[in-house]
Amino acid sequence: MPAYNTIAFRPELCNGCGDCMRSCASVKTGSADPANSRIQIAADDGSYALALCRQCADPKCVASCPAAALDKHGDDGVIAWDGSKCVNCLLCTVGCAYGGIVYNAAERHVVKCDTCDGDPACVKVCDTGALRYITTARIYNEVGDLEDLFAPGLSGCQGCNTELVMRHTLRRIGPDTVLATPPGCIPGMGAVGYNGLTGTKVPVFHPLLTNTASMLTGIKRQYRRLGREVNAVALAGDGGAADVGFQSLSGAAERGEQILFICVDNEGYMNTGMQRSSCTPFGAWTSTTPVGERGRGKTQDAKNLPVLMMMHNCEYVATASTGFMEDLYAKLDRAIDASKRGFAYLHIYSPCTTGWRFPSQDNMEVARKAVESNFVLLWEFAPGEGLRLSRDPGRPVAITEYLRVLGKFRHLADEDVRHIQGTVNRNLRFIEGLAGGQHPAMASLAADRADQAGTQR
C-alpha cells in the first residue's frame, strides 16, 4: 500500500489568524466565509483544534457510503467525493471521527478537503508554519518496496538512529553493492555478523578501523577492471573516518576513487563505551572527557570533517540528518550518482541515545533540534556548483533548546554554552561565506572546477 502526502498541523505554532480557512473557502466556493472552509480551526484554551479530512488509509466514510460516491484514489491518496453519485444521505459524516466531511448548507451537500491537487491553499497562506504539506510519502513510495538489505533483529540499542541510517541508505543503494563497515556500532550490532553468521544481505566485511576507503578502492578497481557495475560503499563511524581512518579516507578522496563513503557521525566512539573522538563537540561528556572537579567535558571544538572532505574537491560532499529525511534521500541519490564518477562523501549526523544520554524515543526530536538550532548545518557541495545550504538556517531555535535535551551537556556552565553558541555562529558564517562564494578558497575551487568542466567539453 503506498504512502501519501498529508497536511500536518502543529497547534503550538498556530496563532488562530484564520487565513487558512479564508483561503480555502475562497478557492473552493469563491466566498471567503470561513464557514465554507474544508479546514476548520477552533481556539481551544490557548491551543487550537483541527477539523480536517485526514485522508485516512482505511476510510470509514468510504465504507459507510451507500452510493459509491466516495473513493480513496490510489495515486494521490485523496478521498474524492463524486457529486454525481452522492445522495446526500450524510452517512459519511457518521463514519468520520475527525469532522473531516461535513454538510455545507450553502452548497447543499457534504464537503471535504481534496488537498487542492497536491498544492493546498491553506498551507500556502500559513505564515507560522503551523500547517505544513508533508511530502515524505514520496520517499516511502519510492523505496518502501525495496528490500531491506540488513537482516531483521540487529542488536543496536533501543531507538538507535544509526540502524535507521543503515537500513534507509542501503535499501536505496541496492543489492549490487559491496559494503564496508569498519569496527564500531554498525558491525557491533551484527551487520557483518558473529561466528559464521552474517547480518547483511549484500557482501559485507569488516575492514580495519583504519583502511576502509583503501579496501574499497581495491574492490572497486577490480570490478571496474572486470567491467562490472558494483557500488563500493562504506558505512563508517566518525572515529573511523575523522581520526584513525582519515589517512586512507583522504587518500581515496584525493585519488577520486569511485566510492560512496557514508560517515555516520555519533560524535565519538560509542560502540567501545563512549570515548571522545575528534568529532566530539566542545563541552560534551564522554568516558575519556569526564566531568569532575576539574573536568568539564571536551575542551576542543569538533573537527569539521565534511568541510575537510569538500576541500578534497570530491565529486560530491553533503551533510544530512535523519530528522530531515527528504533532504537526506535527495543527497543520497546525488551521492550514489556521484560515486559512479568519483568520490562521494555523505556525513550523516546520528544522535546516540546511549552515548549522548537522552531517552530512546527522543531520537528524531534530537536530530531535528540539532539542525533547527544550527548546531548541525545541512549543505551540499558539488564541483562547479560550489556549496549550497540545503536548509535555510534563518530563525534558529535557541542552542539551549538542543543542549538541554542531552545528558552529555547537562553540566555545562553559561560560559560553555556561550562558547558553543560562538562556535555555531562561526560555523554558520563560514558555511554561509562558502555558500555565497565569498570565501576565497571556495571561489577558486568553484572556478577551477568550472574551468575543468569547460576544458572537458
Next chain:
Amino acid sequence: MNAVVKPRPRAIVCDGNEAAAWAVTLAHVDMVAVYPITPQSSLVEYLAKFVADGRLNAEIVDVEGEHSVLSVLHGGALAGARTYTGTCGPGLAFMFEPYLRTPGLRLPIVMSIVTRDTLTPQSVWGGHQDAMSVRETGWIQLYCESVQEVLDTTIMAYRIAEHRGVMLPVNVCHDGNYLSYGATRVELPEPADVDAFLPPPAVHWHAALDPERPMGVDPLTGGAGGPGPAMFVRYRKGHCAAMQHALGIIAEVHEDWARLIGRRHAALVEAYRMEDAESALVTIGSMSGAAKDAVDQARARGERVGLVRVKTYRPFPVAALIEALGDASRIGVVDRSVSFGWNCGPLYQDVIAALHSARRRPATQSFIGGLAGADLTTDHFGRVIELVGALPDDSGLGAVIWLNEQDR
C-alpha cells in the same frame, strides 16, 4: 587480453627490483598498489613504467602510504584480483595492521620485502631485520640469493600462494642494496611457458565480496562461549596446517618450474658441497654467494666444509635442513639480523631448535653480519669457516660473533 606490446629479449641485464617487476608482468598481475621507499623505490618505478608503456596491463594504485598499499590489495584480492606490492623496513612497520590480517583472511597476495634494517639507528640500507621481525605472522617467507632467483621465485610465489591447499600470502625477500640494485644477466622465461606454468587467477570463494554471491567476510569470531571459541581454533589450526602443507607445495612448484622453464632452484634449503662435510655454514639471502666462494676456497685447501642456504624460512623446513646438514658436527649460522633477548640471530635460533627436534647436538655458533648495508665478503666467510672449524664440541648458545664489528 594481457598483450605484451614490446618484444622482449630472452636475456637482459637488470637488478633485483627490475627483475621483480618483470615477474609481476609475466604473472599477469591484475592489481598493484605502490608507495615508494628506499631501497624498494625503483621497483615501483619499473612497475609504473611497465604500466605506462602498456607492457603490464594492471590497475596501479598510487596510494598515500603502505597501510593503504596492503589494504587496497585486500580489497582487490577479495574481489578476485591477482595482486602484488613490495615494501621494506619502516613501510612494512606501517602496514603491520593489515599485514597481520592478510594470512588470516587467507589472501594469496605476493609481496616483495626488499629487506632493510629497521630504525633506529636511522638507516636506509639492507639487513633482514624487517622481514625477520614478521616471521611469526603467518606469511610464507622465501629468501632469494640472486637476481635470477628473485625473478623466478616471484612468479613461483603465485603458484604457491594460490594453491588451494595453501591460500596464504607470500613474501619474496630480496636483499636491499645487494639484490635490489645489483645488476646481473638475467634470463627471462618465455611468456607462453609462464602461462603454462601459472594458470589465470580464480576467485577465492572462501572469502570473496561479490554481490552475485553475497557473504559476510570476517564476522566477529570467538568469545567465551557458544560456537565461537571452537570456530576460532578451527581457523588457527587450518592456518597452521596450510603452512605445513606449503612445504610440500613449495617443493612441487619448484619442481614444475624446473620442468617447464628449465631452471632449477632449491625449494626449501640448498645444500652446497655438503657431501662428507664436518663443518657447515648456514646462510640466508644474498650473502650465500660470497659464502659459497669461501667454501670453495676451503674445499680447495682440503677442508671438509659445506654450506646450507635456507630459501624457505617460513614455514621452517626442519626435516630438509636436518637432512642437508647431514653429519656435520660443527655448524656456524650467519644471520643478517638480530633476535633481541636471545642474543643471537633468528636463523640460528631456528637451526638449534631444529637440531634439538632431531635429537642432534653438534657444536654451533651464531654469527651476525651485514647489518645496515654492511658488506659480507669472502674474507668474512673465510674467517667464519675458520672459527667454525675451531669450535669446541660443547659450543652452543652463548656469545654471538659480530662480523662487521672491526670493519673500517
Next chain:
Amino acid sequence: MPVPNRYVIVGASHAGLEALRAIRMQDAEGSLAMITRDDALPYSPTVLPYVVSGRSAPERVALKDEAWFAEQKAQLLRGRTVTAVEATANQLRLDDGSLIGYERLLLATGAAPQLPPIPGLRGVKFHVLRRLDDAIGLHAALPSVKQAVVLGAGLIGMHAAENLAKAGVQVTLVELQPRVLAGYFDADAAAIIESAFSDRGVRLLLGRRAAGVAADGAGIRLQLDDGSELTAGLLLVATGVAPAMECIADSGIATDRGILVDERMQTSVGNVWAAGDVAQARDFYGTDAGARIINGILPDAVEQGRIAGQAMAGDPALRPYPGGVPLNTYTFFGQQAVSVGRQDIGETVLREADRARYLKIVMQQDQLTGIFGINAPFDPGIMWELILRRIDLGPLRAAFLADPQTVARRIMSRSWR
C-alpha cells in the same frame, strides 16, 4: 467434495465487503469466496430509494466491481442463494444444489422485508424495497402511477414517500405509530419532519393500521382500522425488515431475533461469524452484559463486518465490538436530521425546537448518551466516539451544550486527533 475455501462470505453489502477488506489486510492470499443472491454487483440497500426516484442510476450504484474482486483475489458468486448452512460438514448448499466448503464462514445476509399480517395482502400486487430489482421495478412503475400508498413511516417508507412525491405522485403514508421515524426522533422532531411532508402534499395517516386490502383494477383498495378506504395505483409495503436467516434453520447456530454473536462477531459455532443486519450483538447501553440487539444501521454494519473479518483472519489488532449505538442520518426535502445514541437513557439536558431547527442532548451524569438534531450542525462521527469512549464532559459541559460541534471537535483534537 471440492477443496474448501479458507473464507466464505455470504452477502455482498457493507458488512460483507468490509469483512473482505479486513481479511485481506491480514491475509493477502487465503482463498476467499463471496456469495450474493443478486445478479447485480454489490450495492447498498440504503441507496434504493434514490434508484426509485431516478437520482441514482442502477448501473452507477455498485460499491465494488469485478476488477476489485480480482485485485483482492476474491471470487464473487452472483445470483446464488444459500439454501442451507451445513455447519457440521463445514459446507454450504446452494440453490442449484452445489456445495461450497469453507474453513471460516461469515453470514452477512442482511435483512428481508417483514410483511404485516394484513388480510388480502397476498392477493394483491404490491412493492417492497430491499433489492435492486425492487427499486428498478418501482422506478419503472412511476410514470403510470398517480396515487400511491406507503405502509410504514420508517426510513425506507419516508424516503420512498418523498421520492414518489417529488415524482409527482399523490402519496399517502400510513403508520401504526403516532409519529414518523419513532425509533429515532421524539415528537417535537417528528413534527418538523411531518410538516415538511404535509407541506409538500404528502398525506400522513398516523396511528392507523391497515385492516385489509383488495385488488382494484390495476391498483389496490386499502381499508384502514377507522373504516376509511384508500385507493391507489401503487402499494409499497415498508413496515420493517427481519434478519434473513432461513438458511441456518437446521445448522445449530444459535439465534434469537437474529443470529447471536459475541464481541468478536462469532456465533455459537466456532468457525462461523455473523455481521450486519442479520446479527444480534451486544448493546452498548445494555446494563445486562448478555443483552443483544439488532442495530440494523449502515455504519454499524461496517464496524461489525470489519471486526468479523479481523477475527476470521486472526488479526491481532482486533478490538472487540463495543456494542451497538443507534445512529442515523436522514435528509428530507433538503433538510438534515441526525440522531446519535439513545433518547431514553439519562436525562435530557438540552432541548431546543422550533419549526425549522431542533436540537436535543441527552446525558447520563457527565457522559453523552444521545444527541439529536434537525438542521443543527454537529459531527455525528465525533459524537459517536464521545459516546463510545464515555468521555467525561463535566469540565466542558456548559460549553458543549452551547456549541456542541466546536467543543466536540476540541475534545477530538485533544483525545484522538
